[in-house]
Amino acid sequence: xxxxxxxxxxxxxxxxxxxxxxxxxxxxxxxxxxxxxxxxxxxxxxxxxxxxxxxxxxxxxxxxxxxxxxxxxxxxxxxxxxxxxxxxxxxxxxxxxxxxxxxxxxxxxxxxxxxxxxxxxxxxxxxxxxxxxxxxxxxxxxxxxxxxxxxxxxxxxxxxxxxxxxxxxxxxxxxxxxxxxxxxxxxxxxxxxxxxxxxxxxxxxxxxxxxxxxxxxxxxxxxxxxxxxxxxxxxxxxxxxxxxxxxxxxxxxxxxxxxxxxxxxxxxxxxxxxxxxxxxxxxxxxxxxxxxxxxxxxxxxxxxxxxxxxxxxxxxxxxxxxxxx
Amino acid sequence: xxxxxxxxxxxxxxxxxxxxxxxxxxxxxxxxxxxxxxxxxxxxxxxxxxxxxxxxxxxxxxxxxxxxxxxxxxxxxxxxxxxxxxxxxxxxxxxxxxxxxxxxxxxxxxxxxxxxxxxxxxxxxxxxxxxxxxxxxxxxxxxxxxxxxxxxxxxxxxxxxxxxxxxxxxxxxxxxxxxxxxxxxxxxxxxxxxxxxxxxxxxxxxxxxxxxxxxxxxxxxxxxxxxxxxxxxxxxxxxxxxxxxxxxxxxxxxxxxxxxxxxxxxxxxxxxxxxxxxxxxxxxxxxxxxxxxxxxxxxxxxxxxxxxxxxxxxxxxxxxxxxxxxxxxxxxxxxxxxxxxxxxxxxxxxxxxxxxxxxxxxxxxxxxxxxxxxxxxxxxxxxxxxxxxxxxxxxxxxxxxxxxxxxxxxxxxxxxxxxxxxxxxxxxxxxxxxxxxxxxx
Numbered sequence: 001x002x003x004x005x006x007x008x009x010x011x012x013x014x015x016x017x018x019x020x021x022x023x024x025x026x027x028x029x030x031x032x033x034x035x036x037x038x039x040x041x042x043x044x045x046x047x048x049x050x051x052x053x054x055x056x057x058x059x060x061x062x063x064x065x066x067x068x069x070x071x072x073x074x075x076x077x078x079x080x081x082x083x084x085x086x087x088x089x090x091x092x093x094x095x096x097x098x099x100x101x102x103x104x105x106x107x108x109x110x111x112x113x114x115x116x117x118x119x120x121x122x123x124x125x126x127x128x129x130x131x132x133x134x135x136x137x138x139x140x141x142x143x144x145x146x147x148x149x150x151x152x153x154x155x156x157x158x159x160x161x162x163x164x165x166x167x168x169x170x171x172x173x174x175x176x177x178x179x180x181x182x183x184x185x186x187x188x189x190x191x192x193x194x195x196x197x198x199x200x201x202x203x204x205x206x207x208x209x210x211x212x213x214x215x216x217x218x219x220x221x222x223x224x225x226x227x228x229x230x231x232x233x234x235x236x237x238x239x240x241x242x243x244x245x246x247x248x249x250x251x252x253x254x255x256x257x258x259x260x261x262x263x264x265x266x267x268x269x270x271x272x273x274x275x276x277x278x279x280x281x282x283x284x285x286x287x288x289x290x291x292x293x294x295x296x297x298x299x300x301x302x303x304x305x306x307x308x309x310x311x312x313x314x315x316x317x318x319x320x321x322x323x324x325x
Numbered sequence: 326x327x328x329x330x331x332x333x334x335x336x337x338x339x340x341x342x343x344x345x346x347x348x349x350x351x352x353x354x355x356x357x358x359x360x361x362x363x364x365x366x367x368x369x370x371x372x373x374x375x376x377x378x379x380x381x382x383x384x385x386x387x388x389x390x391x392x393x394x395x396x397x398x399x400x401x402x403x404x405x406x407x408x409x410x411x412x413x414x415x416x417x418x419x420x421x422x423x424x425x426x427x428x429x430x431x432x433x434x435x436x437x438x439x440x441x442x443x444x445x446x447x448x449x450x451x452x453x454x455x456x457x458x459x460x461x462x463x464x465x466x467x468x469x470x471x472x473x474x475x476x477x478x479x480x481x482x483x484x485x486x487x488x489x490x491x492x493x494x495x496x497x498x499x500x501x502x503x504x505x506x507x508x509x510x511x512x513x514x515x516x517x518x519x520x521x522x523x524x525x526x527x528x529x530x531x532x533x534x535x536x537x538x539x540x541x542x543x544x545x546x547x548x549x550x551x552x553x554x555x556x557x558x559x560x561x562x563x564x565x566x567x568x569x570x571x572x573x574x575x576x577x578x579x580x581x582x583x584x585x586x587x588x589x590x591x592x593x594x595x596x597x598x599x600x601x602x603x604x605x606x607x608x609x610x611x612x613x614x615x616x617x618x619x620x621x622x623x624x625x626x627x628x629x630x631x632x633x634x635x636x637x638x639x640x641x642x643x644x645x646x647x648x649x650x651x652x653x654x655x656x657x658x659x660x661x662x663x664x665x666x667x668x669x670x671x672x673x674x675x676x677x678x679x680x681x682x683x684x685x686x687x688x689x690x691x692x693x694x695x696x697x698x699x700x701x702x703x704x705x706x707x708x709x710x711x712x713x714x715x716x717x718x719x720x721x722x723x724x725x726x727x728x729x730x731x732x733x734x735x736x737x738x739x740x741x742x743x744x745x746x747x748x749x750x751x752x753x754x755x756x757x758x759x760x761x762x763x764x765x766x
Contacts, residue, residue, distance in 0.1 A: 083570040
C-alpha cells in the first residue's frame, strides 16, 4: 500500500510551471529521496503532499486514499526553513505543535523530553528558541515533526546547515524510523546523502521528473564506465582514444570511457597504458555516481547550460518568490 | 463557507490560547495596561486644568479720555457678572458641572486717563503679570462716529476676554445711543435683558453631560484598542511569516482556522486589557479617593446596557478591522511595508473620529442613522448612538447583522489572500496579483 502517491501532478503559478506531470509513490518502511537543484519544484511538490497547495491537475493520495486534510495528523513535516516561534520557550512550543497534531499536552511533553534526550539537546528545553544555535533549532524542528509519531515523515532539506556530527545523528534517527516501518521522504541536493540513505529516488529538474526508481536499479542500469585513478607521475594516458572525457584533480583523475561492448577490457587496457606514464596507487571501475548521473540528466534536459563544470550548487536559482519555486 | 468541524474549532482555540498566553506575559502588555490610562487621565485632567485656567479671572485696564465710557463699560461688566452668578445659582440644583464649565471669565476693570507715561507703565504691568491686558480707547475723530478700540492682551490665548469685552462694549454703545434718543434707562434695561434658556432634564439619562464624557472616553478606548490590536494581528502575522512557522501550521490546520485563532487570541488580550481598565475605573470611582477627587464634576455615568453594547460593538469592530489587518499582514513582508499599507486600517477609523461631532450633536439625525449602519463605521458610531441617541431596535439589530455579514465576507476573502500571501516571500504583491491570489488555492 503506497503511503503517498503523486499521479501526473501539475502545478502552475501564474505563467511559471512549478511541477509538470510528476508521478511517484512511497511504500511504508522505505526512505525516499526527492532530488533536484533549488527551484526545481521539490518544495512545490512537497507542499502539495501536505495540503498547503492543491495541484492544478493530477492527484495526490495519502495512505492509499485521495488527499484529505484529516490524514495530515498522521504526517510529520519539516519545512525547508526553520518555522518556530522565536520568543517561545522550547518545551511550550513543542507541546503546542504536538497538540495541533492531536497529541495530549502531557503525552506531548513526555515525548518532547524523550526526543530532546535522544538528540542530546536537553539543555535547550527551558530556553527560548531565539537563544538557540541554528543547529539546535533545526533539531527542535525535527522533533516537532515527529512528536505525534507520524506514519509518513516528510522533510524538506533536513540536513542543510548542520555540522557532520549532527547531520549523522539525524540520519541515524531517520534510519531508525524507517526500520520501525515509517515511510520517510526527504528532499536534498546533496547526492552523497541520498546514496547512503535512500531506497528509492526521484530526480526532478525544472518541475519534471528526470529519473526515478530504486537506487539499486538506477545504478545498475548504468554501465560501469567510470574510473577513478589515483596516481603519481605524468598524465599523458588521459589522451587515450578510449576516454570520452576526463577531469584532472590533484593526485587523481575521473575518467569516463567511450561507450563500447567491451568496457571491462577497455578499462584494463587503459590501466596498462597508464602504467607507462605514472605510478598508480588506486584504480577503481564503477558505474557513475548519482551526482554524475544527475548532472548528465540535467544537461540533457537543458542543453544551454554548458558542460562539465556544472554542479548542483550552481544550479540554484536566486532567491525569489515562492510562486517561482 | 468552510465547514466548521469540531477539529478545526479545537485548532482555533489552541491557536488562540497560545496567542493569548504568549501576549499576556509580555512586558509590552503590562506597559500598555498601565501607561494608556495614565496618559488618558493626564490628558483629561490636563485639559480640564487648562480650561479652568483659561477662563480664569482677568485684570484689565481701560484707558480712555472719555471717562464716562470707561465707567459705563465697568458697570456693564459688573452687571454681566451678577447675572451670571444668578443663573449659575439657579442651575446649581440639577447640573452642577455646567456653571463650572461654561463660565465666562470674570473681568475686573480699572479705568484710567491716558497720560504721557501710561502706555509704558501698562506694558511693564503686562510683563510683570499684574495686568492681563489693556484696552485703549481713542475717541471718534468725527462726531457721531465710533471710537476705535485696541486691546493688548498679555498672551494671545485670551480670545474669550476679547470677546467678552467686545460684547460688553457693544452693549454700552447701544445703551449710549438709546439714551441719546431719549429712551429711559429702565426701558433700555428690559430691552437688553438677555434671554436665558434653562436646559430641561433629558428623559433618558439623568446626567447627560457626564454620560457624554464617559461614552466618549469609552469610544476613544475602543478606537485605540481596535487600532492597537488590529496592528498587533498584522504584526504577529508578519512575525510568523518571517519565522516561517506558517508552513508548519498550514501543514496541519486550515488558514481560516489559523486566522480565526489569531484574531480571537489577540482580541481576547485586548478585551482583557479593557476589562482591567474598566474594573480599575469602577473601583476607583467607588473608592473614597475617587469620590473625593472627582467630586461632582467628574463622575462615571455608565448604564449596564452601555457597557454590554460596548463589548458587543468592540468585538464586532475588532473582528472587522483585525481581519482587514490580517489581510494586510499576509500581503506584506516587513513592518515597514505594513506601515505603507496601514492607512487602509487608519482611514476608516479616523473617519469615525471625524464623524463623532455629528453624532455627538445630533445622534438621531438621518445622517447619523445612515452613517451608523455603514459596516466600517458601525462598531464605533452605532455604539455611540445606542449610548446617547435613541436608535430603533431594528436599527441596532440591522447594524449587528450587516457588520457580522461583512466580517464573514472579509474573513473569506482574507483567508484566501492569507493562504497564498503567507507563503509568498520576496516582493510585495500589486493589486492584479492579489486578485489572482483570490482565484488560487
